Amino acid sequence: MGLIQLQIDGKKVEVPAGTTVLEAAEQTGIHIPRLCHDPELSPWGGCRLCIVEIEGMRNLPASCVTRVAPGMVVRTDSPAVVEARRAILELLLANHPLDCLTCEKNGECKLAEYCYVYGVKESPFRGEKHNYAVEDSNPFIIRDQNKCILCGKCVRACAEITGKNNLDFAYRGFNTRVSTFGNSSLLESDCVFCGNCVSVCPTGALMEKQMQNKARRWELKRVKTTCPFCGTGCNFDLCVKDGKIVGVASNPDSVVNGRALCIKGRFGWDFIYSDKRLKTPLIKRNGEFVPASWDEALDLVASRLREIKGKYGPGSFAALSSARCTNEENYLFQKFVRAVMGTNNVDHCART
Amino acid sequence: MTNSISEIAGAELLFLIGTNTTEAHPVIGYKIRQAVRRGAKLIVADPRRIELAEEADYWLRLQPGTDIPLLNGLMHIIIKEELYDKTFVAERTENFEALKKTVEKYPPAYVSRLTGVPVEDLYAVARLYATTDKAMIFYTLGITEHVCGTSNVMSIANLAMLTGHVGRPSTGVNPLRGQNNVQGACDMGALPNVFPGYQRVTDPAVRARFQEAWGVSLPAEVGLMLPEMFDKANAGEIKAMYILGENPVLTDPNSNHIRSGLEKLEFLVVHELFLTETAEYADVVLPAASFAETDGTFTNTERRVQRVRKAIEPLTGKTNWQIIMALSTKMGYPMHYRNTEEIFAEMASLTPSYAGINYSRIDKEGIQWPCPTPDHPGTPYLHAGSFTRGKGLFQAIDHIPPAELPDREYPFLLSTGRILYHYNVTTPYSTGIRSLWSQEYAEVNPDDAARLGVETGSKVKVISRRGEVVTRVQVTDRVPPGVIWMSFHYRETPTNVLTSYAVDPISKTGEYKVCAVKIEKII
Structure with missing residues (x-):
């Protein structure tokens, strides 16, 4: 494929044919604001925030759906572009609740970020505002359509990442909204609660319920790790505040899965804090489990295993390791069985 | 893969x-x-x-x-x-x-x-x-x-x-591969016939290498596979077991056989997150740390070795590797690793397929084994020029029917598996998931449902030659007539009470996918 030369904000750029102006700018280190564009989703060109000025073109084209052409001269922040972006943001704000102080998305909201960049504090347009009921009838996703800016990323994520096609636009004009079939609740719809829509939502319209009132977004420490459920090996961030996990967030730098996760990976983590978690070692005395100290429990295990090995031989001991545990734990465990107990009687559930 | x-x-x-x-x-x-x-x-x-x-x-x-x-x-x-x-x-x-x-x-x-x-x-x-x-x-x-x-x-x-x-x-x-780290557990030699990297315990040269590295003499005989362990426990030959992070009572086939084996043991240690059905049989229960409480690595189904990172301190004060280390030390074989990176480095030095992998190489992105040297990029697909054994060997194989097929007394074929919302037996401890998916709905074909007089939500008893469970049914043409399908996620409907005693003669994997049952409507 041939290379195409163009100019962006005075810089000479050379990119493969077929590249969009937005991507070309990105490769030059120029960030063009966008709300509906996402590298993992098909181009949409709906929000118009990524408009640029291109010499010889009549209007301001959306850079996410405009392909580069030889000799193009692009300006990403000319006065006309800035003015248009400001107007777009003012229009979006005209029908957006300004409860940013308590909004869960505060700190990660793309709309707020661009309003800050372009100095848009309020909307000069006065008109009707939506007053949809907030949907929180399921344990995983809170849906506040009053905060929806109709960027369509959730619609595309559901169709293009998950492949469920459970969401689409419904109604017309001012009443356009993202809807399930028959406008039912997520719970009554075909939703599989993968939360991939939540991971792409730029505003507070789709939020993780588990994270409600737990932390402001900037307080979160994010720890990238690997999912503990099936063998796909998805990566995600555990979100931690004050030494406690409050949620899971997609990490786009995950080589296997990108931002895609399933219900288990995104919402199943709370088993960690189940009140049924064992807190201390337990020793069975007269048929009842009694809490014990670590030393007490490990001393008992060591002496009983030594005794049984001495009395019946190493072959009387068998151990099951775990396909849920880490490589390091498995390595150490089989080493313990072989080197300390003196037997190869070690297996795990791979065969069962 | x-x-x-x-x-x-x-x-x-x-x-x-x-x-x-x-x-x-x-x-x-x-x-x-x-x-x-x-x-x-x-x-x-x-x-x-x-x-x-x-x-x-x-x-x-x-x-x-x-x-x-x-x-x-x-x-x-x-x-x-x-x-x-x-x-x-x-x-x-x-x-x-x-x-x-x-x-x-x-x-x-x-x-x-x-x-x-x-x-x-x-x-x-x-x-x-x-x-x-x-x-x-x-x-x-x-x-x-x-x-x-x-x-x-x-x-x-x-x-x-x-x-x-x-x-x-x-x-x-x-x-x-089914579990998050079933590939890794196999790679690490949590198997009775091989050391890490599938190096045979029966090979004297391999054993000599591990003996030298570990400073002990090591057994030469292949050990017992999981179903054999429970057979021998039932026979009174296995006296003690240590079970780490596994719940065979709920997940292994023909679970009454597992229960009786556990009952016969003189000593059982279970190292677990929860007081599981298996842990109830233990003499000592050691509380485990979850994936969020430990550093380490998992190896996924495409052989990619990826980092697991500690996000919070272990709720019980100790990580699992620290517990194994402490026990080993108490038993006269001191283990002193300061962190999981040291454990990984020792393992990699003994495992040719992992030899080129270390924590700094996989900090951002995991590497797929085989990765024999530190400058090797890893292996996205296998068998490019030749197979492990050289030439691929065709096996002439004839039809082997399931061990137990429906008959007049047990007319339905039971097949089992997972549902989307649950992962084996951990997710029932997730509040949100449990609140929506809390009980078994066995799938029954509409024709069979009509004959049995049941509808979605009806309670039935499912009975095999090995035991019986109670479940609700879901009437659906997802299953063909004559087949009932159940998951194994719920302790209230422990499906593996029903499943077959038959195993594959080589892998010893149970025939979870086929057994014969009868269904009785509960009025």
Whole structure:
């Protein structure tokens, strides 16, 4: 494929044919604001925030759906572009609740970020505002359509990442909204609660319920790790505040899965804090489990295993390791069985 | 997997047999669906109308336990019509004549009678698979959890080798591993016959290396496999067990046999997150740390070694590796690792396929083994120029029916598996998931439901020769008439009380996918 030369904000750029102006700018280190564009989703060109000025073109084209052409001269922040972006943001704000102080998305909201960049504090347009009921009838996703800016990323994520096609636009004009079939609740719809829509939502319209009132977004420490459920090996961030996990967030730098996760990976983590978690070692005395100290429990295990090995031989001991545990734990465990107990009687559930 | 997950995007044909991918491996399921919607052909062989069957070009609704006849039947057509890859067969394989002789006995009409798959579909699928350049086969427990599981797997390998569908990008044989680190646990030598990296315990040179590294003498005899452990526990020969992070009472087949084995032990240690059904039998329970409380690595189904990172302190004060270290030290074999990186480094120094991997290399992105040296990039797909043994060996395999099929007394065929919303026996401890999916809904075909007089939500008793459980039913044509399908996630409906005692003779994997039951309506 041939290379195409163009100019962006005075810089000479050379990119493969077929590249969009937005991507070309990105490769030059120029960030063009966008709300509906996402590298993992098909181009949409709906929000118009990524408009640029291109010499010889009549209007301001959306850079996410405009392909580069030889000799193009692009300006990403000319006065006309800035003015248009400001107007777009003012229009979006005209029908957006300004409860940013308590909004869960505060700190990660793309709309707020661009309003800050372009100095848009309020909307000069006065008109009707939506007053949809907030949907929180399921344990995983809170849906506040009053905060929806109709960027369509959730619609595309559901169709293009998950492949469920459970969401689409419904109604017309001012009443356009993202809807399930028959406008039912997520719970009554075909939703599989993968939360991939939540991971792409730029505003507070789709939020993780588990994270409600737990932390402001900037307080979160994010720890990238690997999912503990099936063998796909998805990566995600555990979100931690004050030494406690409050949620899971997609990490786009995950080589296997990108931002895609399933219900288990995104919402199943709370088993960690189940009140049924064992807190201390337990020793069975007269048929009842009694809490014990670590030393007490490990001393008992060591002496009983030594005794049984001495009395019946190493072959009387068998151990099951775990396909849920880490490589390091498995390595150490089989080493313990072989080197300390003196037997190869070690297996795990791979065969069962 | 012989391929990488990312290679799904480049495949022209995806052949799924015995994998309900969108539920058991959802993110791989998404990628399959994406590829199909971009134009890749999809073949699904499954008795159940799984989600991906709806998007398939061909859905082969075979009778449970007839995978070998189906695969032999496809190969019969491919050989008859000379659609096989003659160059690949000549250069990269051996024993073709024996395979040819066996599959000769599986003409389409006969295969169709055994499997229930229409003859025209057999022809269409055989021709499509054989003549598509980039084709990936996927399978999982629907293939392995049979009395003929090993033979099923070898039949799949036969089909792939016959058509030259292995050893190239987006072209290969892909078992999807069930647990997060079942690949890693195998790689680490948590198996009775091998040290880490599949190095045989019976090989004196291997043993000498480990003896030197570990400073002890090591046993030369192969140890017991899991089902044998419980057989020997029942026989009174195994006296003590240490079970780490596993709940065989709920997840192993024929669980009453597991329970009686555990009862007979003189001493049982269970190292677990929860007081599980298995832990209840323990003399000492050691509380485990979860994945969020430890550093380390998992190895995924495409052999990618990826970091696990500690996000919070262990709720019980100790990580699992620290507990194993402390116990070993108390028993007179001191272990002193300061962190998991030191454990990994020792393991990698003894494991050729991991030798080139270290924590700093996988900090941002995991590496796929084999990775023999620090400058090796890892291996996205296997068997490029040759197979592990050199030439691929065709195995001539005949149909092996399931050990227990329905009869007059137990007229239904029970098959089992996972549902999307649960992962074995951990997710029932998640509040949100439990609040929506808290009980078993056994799938029953509408015809059978009408005869039994049950509807969705009705309670029934399901009885096999080994035990009985109570469950609600869901009436659905996802299952064919005569088949009932259940998950094994709920302690209130411990499905594995019912499942078969039969195991594959080589892998000792239980036949979870087929046993005979009867259903009684509870009034």
